[in-house]
Amino acid sequence: MQINEEARAELFNEVNGLSDEAFNKKPAEGQWSVKQVMEHLFLMEGAITKSIIDQLENGEVVNAEPKPIEASTNRATKVTAPDFAIPNDDFATLDELKLKLTATHQGLAKVAETADEKQLEAKGFPHPLFGQMSLKQWIPFVAYHEKRHTLQIKEVKEKLGL
Numbered sequence: 001m002q003i004n005e006e007a008r009a010e011l012f013n014e015v016n017g018l019s020d021e022a023f024n025k026k027p028a029e030g031q032w033s034v035k036q037v038m039e040h041l042f043l044m045e046g047a048i049t050k051s052i053i054d055q056l057e058n059g060e061v062v063n064a065e066p067k068p069i070e071a072s073t074n075r076a077t078k079v080t081a082p083d084f085a086i087p088n089d090d091f092a093t094l095d096e097l098k099l100k101l102t103a104t105h106q107g108l109a110k111v112a113e114t115a116d117e118k119q120l121e122a123k124g125f126p127h128p129l130f131g132q133m134s135l136k137q138w139i140p141f142v143a144y145h146e147k148r149h150t151l152q153i154k155e156v157k158e159k160l161g162l
Contacts, residue, residue, distance in 0.1 A: 001112050007143035008105055011041070011150045012098065018162065020093045027159035032087065034156050037149050038097040039087035045104040045142050047084055051125055052111055052135050059123040059135075067130040069137060072144040075151050079129065112139050 015023070015034060026033045032040070071077070120136035127133045133141065 003143040007146040036087035042100045043085040049108045061122045062124040064124040064132040064134045
C-alpha cells in the first residue's frame, strides 16, 4: 500500500486550494472537470475493492502472470472508463470528494492488510487492457491509475489557467 499512500498524497496535493467553482469547472465540453476525475477515482477504487473482496470469497484460482501495471500512467494510451465509473455532472465540493476517497482508500487498505497473501496471489479478475490480473496486483494498480489521473488533473488545471 506504500505506492497507494504516495499516489493519494500526490493527488490531494494537486487539488488542495482549489475553489469549489474551479473544482467543478470543465475545461471544454466533453472533457472532465477536476471533480469528475476525482469522482471517477472514487468509483474505481470502491469497485476494485468490492471485486477483490468478492474474488477472495468466491473466486477461482487463476495464477495470473504479472502485468506491466506501471504503464497505466501513460496518458498517451487512451482508455474509455467503464460505465460504472463514469462521473456525473452534479456539483460537489472538494471536501466531499476527499472524504469519499478517504473512505474507499481505507477500505482498500483494510483488505490489503487482512487478506491472505496466498489468496491474493492465486486469485484474480480481468483488466480490460491487461487481461487476467492477480488480486495482489490490483491493489497497486489503483495507485498507478490514480497517478494517471493526477496527471490529467494537472492538464485540466493548466487548460483552466489555474
